[in-house]
Amino acid sequence: MTESRAPHPFDAAIALHPLGECRFAGATSPVYANMAGPYGGITAATLLNAVMIDPRRRGDPVAQTVNFCGAIADGPFEIAARIERGGKYTQHWSLALTQDGQTRSTASIVCGVRGAVFTHAEAGMPEAPPPDRVAPIPAPAALRWLDAYDLRYVGGPPEFAASPFEKLRDSRSVLWAADRPARPLDFPGLASIADCFLPRIVKARGLMVPLGTVSLTTYFHATAPEIARLGSGPVLGVAQAKRMHANFFDQHMELWSRDGQLLATGAQVAWYRE
């Protein structure tokens, strides 16, 4: 008799059921609930999963852009995936996540055939004590998805002030991040962790404001075998904003392996109201 085990909550959250004609059915997971609707990272991972499970995929994901068009309600959704064009080296996908026939998210994903050619790491990994020397943050109850990650701030932990900081703080944070419970890293896992940084405007101001990610781009530098060697991580994440202006701000991120490989880089732009 084989022992039956429940899937990891992450795998349950990104699971898709084929509906035919490149359409899939999925559903939001309460484990990855955000303030309203799902955590953006789990949406990115679910969209990427539609490409990962498609037998027509060629190569590893290289680039993903997710546009958050409208609020995703708790419950079922559909994803449509289309190959825009496939070449010898790259394959371009377009995806849309819909609820009640309305587009809630779109995504473009580029896969690429990767090989052992010239390699060069230019960026340097930030210095950080090993993860077991850093305490995990307690999860604020309002954000359920924070429970689904083991986040250990090495520098720049978010702090909430009773009133806004008298002087704005640096928006930079450095933290160890891993799935909780542990889960072997893969492309969807990294796609989700790429969004695990709290909004930099909150970090800088010390207060919560109405906001939402508008567009999220992640570039994967690590190949599938390289990610497989990472086990369940953790990875070291770095995030910082460059400008917050006229209702929108950007933030830029890096994900590093414990042994100093740059696994992914990316950026997002988010809306804020005040």
Next chain:
Amino acid sequence: MTESRAPHPFDAAIALHPLGECRFAGATSPVYANMAGPYGGITAATLLNAVMIDPRRRGDPVAQTVNFCGAIADGPFEIAARIERGGKYTQHWSLALTQDGQTRSTASIVCGVRGAVFTHAEAGMPEAPPPDRVAPIPAPAALRWLDAYDLRYVGGPPEFAASPFEKLRDSRSVLWAADRPARPLDFPGLASIADCFLPRIVKARGLMVPLGTVSLTTYFHATAPEIARLGSGPVLGVAQAKRMHANFFDQHMELWSRDGQLLATGAQVAWYRE
């Protein structure tokens, strides 16, 4: 009698003629020719122009991702533009550029309503001598589009070695960039300049290798009135790669106004063969 003047080559290059049903006709311009097909920046600007001239547009462009799916041949093309979703604060567009019915580029563009709220500049502008104290680079004949820009390297000019550099160089470049001849800056102008940095792998290695941009993302921080005040620039551009690995590399960029405002940030990932 009014004097008739030929449009600026940039405006001629991004010009689109409505075909009805959110479709437009355009054509490549020899002024912006790259190694093969058009310079990526002019493709980004042309796709953005389809949104700029659409009377349904609400707000300023905030984010643009362009995916270069296949080579664009010299000659005519069509662009289809679709509003995926429009809300109170943001409007999401999807676009496709086709030739002979085949998708050659796709793009997502987010527009946003911008207002006078909290503003904060975190990144600092690199130090640079004024543009009139820096000599423009001569344009290599192989890349026609370089003639369409006045590029003045403040630091990190690209250098080509007879053989690869013995030691890899820093991929960072800082340069003043403006249209040549001068043209008042606007969103399409910035979208194009955002791609004016030569591939960072060439800068680091000192040799040309087969390569091509796969995906390009630009976030616009400046609002329309702020851009209008810039005149014809120049803007200060900064670009640097973080990792070149397994056939793909990233590069990250900033565009600054002369008076120290961060106008745009962005990144791209490009394929390389060897």
